[in-house]
Amino acid sequence: MQTNQLLAMFSGVLLLLGLIAFFLGRAKAARVRANGTAMYAQPDQYAWFAVLATAGPAITVGAVGAFLMLLLGAEIPTTYLLAGSLVIAALGLLVGMRQVKPDFHARQAIERVIRWVLIGAAMISIFTTFGILFSIIFEALRFFKMHSFWDFITGTVWNPGASFLAAAGRAEAGATGAQFGSVPLFAGTFMITAIAMLVAIPVGLLSAIYMAEFAPQRVRTLAKPTLEVLAGIPTVVYGFFAAITVAPVIVDVAGFFGIDAAYNNAVAPGVVMGIMIIPFISSLSDDVINSVPDSMRQGSLALGMTKGETIRDVVIPAALPGIISASLLAVSRALGETMIVVMAAGMRPNLTANPFEDMTTVTVRIVAALTGDLEFESAETLSAFALGLVLFAVTLSLNLVSVLMIRRFREKYRVNNL
Amino acid sequence: MSQTFDDISAQLKRRHRRSARLKWISMGALGLAGLFLVLFFADMLVKGLPAFQQAQIQVEIDYNEDAQRMGRAALDPDESRLVSRTFERQIPVALRENPELLGTTETRWVLADSEVDQYLKGHRNKLSDEQRATVDALVEQGRVELKFNTNFFTTGDSKMPEASGILSAVMGTVMTMLVTLAISFPIGVMTAVYLEEFAPDNRLTQLIEININNLAAIPSILFGLLGLAIFINFFGVPRSTPLVGGMTLALMTLPVIIIATRTALRSVPDSIRHAAFGVGCSRWQVVRDHVLPLAMPGIMTGSIIGLAQAMGETAPLIIVGMVAFIPDVGASFTEAATVLPAQIFTWAGEPEKAFVEKTAGGILVLLTILIFLNATAVILRKKFERRW
Numbered sequence: 155m156q157t158n159q160l161l162a163m164f165s166g167v168l169l170l171l172g173l174i175a176f177f178l179g180r181a182k183a184a185r186v187r188a189n190g191t192a193m194y195a196q197p198d199q200y201a202w203f204a205v206l207a208t209a210g211p212a213i214t215v216g217a218v219g220a221f222l223m224l225l226l227g228a229e230i231p232t233t234y235l236l237a238g239s240l241v242i243a244a245l246g247l248l249v250g251m252r253q254v255k256p257d258f259h260a261r262q263a264i265e266r267v268i269r270w271v272l273i274g275a276a277m278i279s280i281f282t283t284f285g286i287l288f289s290i291i292f293e294a295l296r297f298f299k300m301h302s303f304w305d306f307i308t309g310t311v312w313n314p315g316a317s318f319l320a321a322a323g324r325a326e327a328g329a330t331g332a333q334f335g336s337v338p339l340f341a342g343t344f345m346i347t348a349i350a351m352l353v354a355i356p357v358g359l360l361s362a363i364y365m366a367e368f369a370p371q372r373v374r375t376l377a378k379p380t381l382e383v384l385a386g387i388p389t390v391v392y393g394f395f396a397a398i399t400v401a402p403v404i405v406d407v408a409g410f411f412g413i414d415a416a417y418n419n420a421v422a423p424g425v426v427m428g429i430m431i432i433p434f435i436s437s438l439s440d441d442v443i444n445s446v447p448d449s450m451r452q453g454s455l456a457l458g459m460t461k462g463e464t465i466r467d468v469v470i471p472a473a474l475p476g477i478i479s480a481s482l483l484a485v486s487r488a489l490g491e492t493m494i495v496v497m498a499a500g501m502r503p504n505l506t507a508n509p510f511e512d513m514t515t516v517t518v519r520i521v522a523a524l525t526g527d528l529e530f531e532s533a534e535t536l537s538a539f540a541l542g543l544v545l546f547a548v549t550l551s552l553n554l555v556s557v558l559m560i561r562r563f564r565e566k567y568r569v570n571n572l
Numbered sequence: 573m574s575q576t577f578d579d580i581s582a583q584l585k586r587r588h589r590r591s592a593r594l595k596w597i598s599m600g601a602l603g604l605a606g607l608f609l610v611l612f613f614a615d616m617l618v619k620g621l622p623a624f625q626q627a628q629i630q631v632e633i634d635y636n637e638d639a640q641r642m643g644r645a646a647l648d649p650d651e652s653r654l655v656s657r658t659f660e661r662q663i664p665v666a667l668r669e670n671p672e673l674l675g676t677t678e679t680r681w682v683l684a685d686s687e688v689d690q691y692l693k694g695h696r697n698k699l700s701d702e703q704r705a706t707v708d709a710l711v712e713q714g715r716v717e718l719k720f721n722t723n724f725f726t727t728g729d730s731k732m733p734e735a736s737g738i739l740s741a742v743m744g745t746v747m748t749m750l751v752t753l754a755i756s757f758p759i760g761v762m763t764a765v766y767l768e769e770f771a772p773d774n775r776l777t778q779l780i781e782i783n784i785n786n787l788a789a790i791p792s793i794l795f796g797l798l799g800l801a802i803f804i805n806f807f808g809v810p811r812s813t814p815l816v817g818g819m820t821l822a823l824m825t826l827p828v829i830i831i832a833t834r835t836a837l838r839s840v841p842d843s844i845r846h847a848a849f850g851v852g853c854s855r856w857q858v859v860r861d862h863v864l865p866l867a868m869p870g871i872m873t874g875s876i877i878g879l880a881q882a883m884g885e886t887a888p889l890i891i892v893g894m895v896a897f898i899p900d901v902g903a904s905f906t907e908a909a910t911v912l913p914a915q916i917f918t919w920a921g922e923p924e925k926a927f928v929e930k931t932a933g934g935i936l937v938l939l940t941i942l943i944f945l946n947a948t949a950v951i952l953r954k955k956f957e958r959r960w
Contacts, residue, residue: 265856275762279783282823286794289801360601368595381605388884390913391935394920399615429608462591490791492887497920517793524891542797553789
């Protein structure tokens with residue numbers, strides 16, 4: 155039988171048993187109560203307990219069995235598993251029915267189960283993080299078995315082209331030609347990130363200063379959500395915008411100044427990414443600037459400082475940890491941004507300091523490695539995971555530093571909403 | 573020597589000028605950001621609006637013997653180059669299904685070739701001079717026209733720009749979002765309820781909290797790697813399907829929903845809880861009957877915003893293979909499908925010029941949906957906003 159047919163049958167029978175349990179349990183509890191016996195719980199609560207007693211163990215057994223088969227490759231015939239868990243469900247129904255008696259705390263029993271289900275849901279975020287970490291590390295290790303970690307970190311040539319020959323069992327034909335030096339990819343990534351920050355930090359920070367310190371209330375209430383529209387635009391749309399509209403403009407402008415620019419230059423994705431990141435910086439900085447206590451401004455103004463001087467010498471230094479934290483988060487977003495660079499940056503790993511040349515980034519190579527029709531085992535495909543590992547490490551540390559910075563700010567001024 | 577009054581007032585003037593300058597510069601920065609937004613939308617409208625019109629041509633179809641094998645034979649040889657090849661392919665099919673058509677003629681408006689379309693819209697095209705003359709003559713006779721492009725909304729992808737549409741991508745998006753919502757909404761709300769209402773403040777809950785904040789900041793492409801390594805390679809979920817795409821996006825949307833739900837739960841005042849505990853409710857009854865219903869509008873708002881984010885996400889979906897060429901509307905969650913952003917990405921990579929306006933047209937549709945979703949969230953928030 156097909157897995158999904160089995161699954162449908164399993165849930166169908168379980169649903170039916172659950173319904174039976176509910177109505178039997180309620181009927182029995184109602185009968186006991188009709189006799190005039192005082193009970194600890196309502197009939198419905200006994201009914202729900204019967205349902206849990208029926209479905210809980212059966213689902214657990216089914217899930218554990220399925221997981222064992224997947225993980226350890228244990229050969230439990232699915233029909234046995236199915237039949238077994240259904241028998242357990244029937245047994246659970248009997249046990250549940252026996253528990254419908256006046257001195258049983260059905261409500262507490264149900265709530266213990268609910269609590270564990272809630273804890274289970276909360277654990278999923280942890281599973282996800284470990285899932286990401288382990289899946290990436292595991293595949294990355296396989297890559298580092300084929301190519302040395304040192305070459306990966308320090309090599310300056312990224313040329314995975316010939317690696318499929320090795321995967322096809324023709325190593326001698328050219329596998330030695332494949333090179334995985336990630337330096338040019340990281341150089342490209344940092345170049346584009348730097349350009350993005352050059353756009354986003356000044357514009358975002360100054361916008362925040364205007365919104366927090368100068369703007370009339372009406373402008374503030376309008377400007378913040380409007381700016382956040384920028385953050386809501388899908389990145390694939392920004393990528394199209396960068397490739398089709400901005401890149402030709404950059405080439406024309408560069409040409410006007412006598413610079414030869416490639417269409418896949420680093421400036422177009424950098425600038426567009428900067429635009430995308432403006433609301434992150436402005437929103438966060440705006441919050442931080444707003445939480446700088448007013449007494450500091452009053453003190454500064456009372457000493458005869460102008461508004462501008464107060465902002466520059468008092469408010470901004472006080473808000474600095476929060477602003478740095480926002481900028482670090484922005485950097486981490488820019489490093490991990492994919493669609494804009496996939497669509498507007500080049501494919502050619504190019505180690506250069508000239509932003510008008512074409513260059514490529516880590517995320518572009520990850521996408522390129524995983525969308526070809528290569529065998530999954532090939533070094534090129536696995537290299538995506540090695541790149542992903544480094545990306546994960548870098549963005550994670552940036553996020554952690556940013557969290558620490560904002561915490562320091564929060565403790566200093568006792569702000570609760572950051 | 574001490575400063576004179578004149579010196580000091582000059583200095584003051586300078587200081588106030590600098591203060592005013594900061595005001596103007598910062599105002600300019602905000603204006604610049606607004607200008608980007610305006611430019612961006614103007615650009616998308618200019619590029620995308622033409623996609624909603626498509627050239628059609630009125631031709632005489634002569635169902636003769638040759639047309640049974642080659643559709644082109646049914647058309648006037650001069651005009652056949654101007655008709656979309658997707659239509660020519662339909663002629664032999666139509667003849668096979670309705671043999672009584674043989675020998676009859678018919679005059680109909682049919683889809684024109686994309687080059688004709690681009691020529692009419694004044695864009696670059698590959699038509700020869702004679703073909704342009706023919707088109708001009710047909711326009712004179714009223715036999716070539718730009719009409720509303722219903723095709724764009726009723727067909728799937730095609731290798732021919734004039735025939736390609738967004739229907740299969742829209743359906744794929746709907747199915748993927750259903751999976752995403754079905755997984756992330758219950759788990760997200762349950763997690764938030766646990767953390768806000770049940771959890772003691774211990775190491776485990778702190779670990780969960782830090783984790784959630786971290787997950788929210790992990791680059792989306794890494795979720796794609798997770799989906800590929802765990803869901804596809806390990807659990808064997810079929811590639812390119814709404815199922816695997818939705819599961820991957822669900823893990824990404826989870827933190828958004830959790831954080832929004834926690835904020836909503838926190839804004840329910842404690843007096844409500846105390847009153848419910850006071851009449852003998854258990855913790856779960858307090859949450860289920862009093863706190864959750866009051867927090868629901870906030871939870872809905874957060875979930876809609878999270879869903880809108882997931883809907884625009886492309887990178888993790890590319891990694892799990894949702895960039896396939898999908899001409900037909902998929903019928904199940906385990907069939908290969910594509911989503912709107914992935915379709916936009918695919919079209920953006922097509923070399924034909926005519927696909928540029930399709931891409932921008934798809935973008936307009938996507939942005940319209942997203943703006944609609946976000947507006948719904950704002951309206952929900954406004955409508956149910958409550959001051960305690």
